[in-house]
Amino acid sequence: MSQYISDKKAEELEIKANEARELLIEMLTEAGSGHTAGSLGMADIFTAMYFHILNHDPKNPEQEDRDRLILSNGHITPIRYAVMAMAGYFPIEELKTLRKFGTRLQGHPEKDRLPGVETTSGPLGSGLGQAAGYAYAAKMDGKKFRTYCLMSDGEQDAGATWESAMFAGKYKLSNLTAIIDRNNIQIDGMTENIMPLENLHAKYEAFNWHVLEIDGNNIEAFVDAANEAAAIYEKPTVIIAHTIPGKGIKEIEFDYRWHGIPPGAGPEDIFKKSEQAQKFLAELRTLDGKIESEHQ
Amino acid sequence: MVNKEARLVENILDKSKLEMLATRVGYGKGLVQAGEKDDRVVVLCADLTESTNSHWFAEKFPERFIQVGVAEQNMALVASGMANYGKIPFISSYATFSPGRNNEQIRTNICINNVPVKIAGSHAGISVGPDGATHQALEDIALMRVIPRMVVIVPCDAIEAQKATFAAAFNGQPTYIRLGRAKSPVFTTQDTPFELGKAEIFRDGKDAVIIGCGMLLHNALVAAEELAGEGIDCAVINSHTIKPIDEKTIIEAAQKTGAVVSVEEHQVNGGLGSAVAEVLSKNYPVPQEFIGIQDRFGESGNPNELVEAFGMGVGSIKEAVKKAISRKK
Numbered sequence: 008m009s010q011y012i013s014d015k016k017a018e019e020l021e022i023k024a025n026e027a028r029e030l031l032i033e034m035l036t037e038a039g040s041g042h043t044a045g046s047l048g049m050a051d052i053f054t055a056m057y058f059h060i061l062n063h064d065p066k067n068p069e070q071e072d073r074d075r076l077i078l079s080n081g082h083i084t085p086i087r088y089a090v091m092a093m094a095g096y097f098p099i100e101e102l103k104t105l106r107k108f109g110t111r112l113q114g115h116p117e118k119d120r121l122p123g124v125e126t127t128s129g130p131l132g133s134g135l136g137q138a139a140g141y142a143y144a145a146k147m148d149g150k151k152f153r154t155y156c157l158m159s160d161g162e163q164d165a166g167a168t169w170e171s172a173m174f175a176g177k178y179k180l181s182n183l184t185a186i187i188d189r190n191n192i193q194i195d196g197m198t199e200n201i202m203p204l205e206n207l208h209a210k211y212e213a214f215n216w217h218v219l220e221i222d223g224n225n226i227e228a229f230v231d232a233a234n235e236a237a238a239i240y241e242k243p244t245v246i247i248a249h250t251i252p253g254k255g256i257k258e259i260e261f262d263y264r265w266h267g268i269p270p271g272a273g274p275e276d277i278f279k280k281s282e283q284a285q286k287f288l289a290e291l292r293t294l295d296g297k298i299e300s301e302h303q
Numbered sequence: 304m305v306n307k308e309a310r311l312v313e314n315i316l317d318k319s320k321l322e323m324l325a326t327r328v329g330y331g332k333g334l335v336q337a338g339e340k341d342d343r344v345v346v347l348c349a350d351l352t353e354s355t356n357s358h359w360f361a362e363k364f365p366e367r368f369i370q371v372g373v374a375e376q377n378m379a380l381v382a383s384g385m386a387n388y389g390k391i392p393f394i395s396s397y398a399t400f401s402p403g404r405n406n407e408q409i410r411t412n413i414c415i416n417n418v419p420v421k422i423a424g425s426h427a428g429i430s431v432g433p434d435g436a437t438h439q440a441l442e443d444i445a446l447m448r449v450i451p452r453m454v455v456i457v458p459c460d461a462i463e464a465q466k467a468t469f470a471a472a473f474n475g476q477p478t479y480i481r482l483g484r485a486k487s488p489v490f491t492t493q494d495t496p497f498e499l500g501k502a503e504i505f506r507d508g509k510d511a512v513i514i515g516c517g518m519l520l521h522n523a524l525v526a527a528e529e530l531a532g533e534g535i536d537c538a539v540i541n542s543h544t545i546k547p548i549d550e551k552t553i554i555e556a557a558q559k560t561g562a563v564v565s566v567e568e569h570q571v572n573g574g575l576g577s578a579v580a581e582v583l584s585k586n587y588p589v590p591q592e593f594i595g596i597q598d599r600f601g602e603s604g605n606p607n608e609l610v611e612a613f614g615m616g617v618g619s620i621k622e623a624v625k626k627a628i629s630r631k632k
Contacts, residue, residue: 140384
């Protein structure tokens with residue numbers, strides 16, 4: 008049981024996270040391209056962020072003392088867009104414009120196009136340094152807001168990530184919380200085959216970070232970790248969030264081939280079923296047996 | 304003859320009477336001046352604090368100086384975050400590393416992100432000297448010029464570098480300032496006009512125009528004077544801002560003279576000469592000769608001998624002017 012969130016609130020957030028997954032499947036299907044697996048896996052953390060952890064105001068996205076949420080691995084931005092729309096940053100209907108000409112919802116997020124998006128991102132290994140810059144500047148000015156940086160595990164391959172990790176450790180940026188989506192997949196395969204990351208925990212500790220490991224699909228565990236991070240004074244904190252890529256849809260879970268494709272558009276026959284999105288949506292709606300009839 | 308309104312120093316042609324200072328010295332002074340005016344100014348450095356003359360700022364404003372170590376990519380990223388927050392960050396290193404090594408971070412996180420980070424690339428040009436090819440940045444103007452939103456400035460001496468640094472602090476845009484290592488003649492004065500985006504006519508002339516940037520402008524002025532003795536009336540324009548380039552001044556000079564020589568301590572592919580050619584081919588095509596590095600890397604040597612050996616000395620500039628004039632229709 009969590010000290011920081013009631014059972015009732017946690018349950019509400021779980022339902023919201025699932026709604027975000029449904030929106031995600033619909034938007035990716037409509038767009039015809041985009042990243043499915045990582046987005047599904049991070050639905051719980053984004054929901055917890057926007058509906059419980061962040062100090063933010065969707066009606067005043069530029070307020071000076073807001074917490075900053077830097078998304079480093081910009082390719083999972085569809086799930087962020089979905090949760091932002093649910094939180095009131097823009098109309099839900101706008102999600103259908105994802106990746107289309109003239110949209111504010113660029114394939115990879117752009118700061119100047121959509122209020123509430125703090126940084127332009129996509130090229131991997133660049134979020135942590137920017138988040139560290141925010142955190143450093145905030146400390147200079149005695150600001151109380153927190154900076155959060157969401158990263159993928161794949162971008163731990165990038166040298167710049169570790170330059171930034173060293174910097175944040177040196178300057179004891181305790182107002183910075185990094186979150187690594189440890190879903191073990193990247194575009195070419197499983198992370199430990201492409202470029203082994205373990206022992207990731209020990210690596211960050213060696214860079215003078217406080218390290219927490221949690222089940223990243225457990226909202227209570229994430230809320231607890233985020234609160235613990237805020238209480239650590241001497242170091243930045245990284246939460247290694249073990250998530251299931253494709254969480255919520257059995258056919259996708261832990262299959263790295265779903266890293267960068269949308270429902271119904273994959274390279275293999277299995278991904279080309281026209282009814283696939285409907286099937287996925289049905290499965291999401293019956294998650295945990297909530298709507299048994301739709302599954303039959 | 305020398306344009307009096309440019310307020311250049313007396314005895315401009317006698318190198319022995321001119322003060323010799325590297326443009327990076329002007330950068331160091333400009334940082335302190337900008338820091339005094341506005342406490343949003345912060346300086347980041349990648350383990351080259353004295354070499355880039357960032358140390359004066361660091362001594363005066365230690366709380367606003369950030370040492371990032373040998374990590375140019377992270378330096379650009381941290382600066383991006385700080386600028387996004389509201390600071391005015393300058394990032395200092397050698398041009399081969401910044402904007403060389405961290406080019407993608409500058410493109411994505413500074414320019415697409417549209418935040419006003421100032422990039423100071425020191426040790427640019429062949430005049431870096433004995434350090435050799437690895438440390439002689441000859442491609443940096445091209446790298447920066449092609450990125451949308453980036454302002455590119457190449458000061459001609461230490462005084463102009465100080466003015467450029469101060470102006471860059473407050474222009475609200477991503478900005479690249481190119482600096483040299485070698486001591487070079489100080490031939491402008493505090494009274495010489497300087498405005499970002501506005502080229503200055505240092506010498507009037509009707510037969511040809513030399514459009515240059517950086518310390519080689521002094522060679523250009525000497526070349527123009529010597530040509531005057533041979534009956535060739537050659538103008539000299541200081542195009543310190545390469546982007547946005549001063550199209551009007553360049554077109555008018557081409558119309559007046561009908562022959563152009565570009566002069567820069569940079570690859571002739573993609574630098575100032577290319578920028579001038581882009582303007583003129585669209586608006587008023589005239590013969591143009593390109594003084595610069597001819598698609599090769601540098602090597603060790605002392606600055607003056609390298610400048611001569613790579614075809615950027617006074618004699619080479621004079622020949623180029625004559626060739627451009629001979630190509631007039």
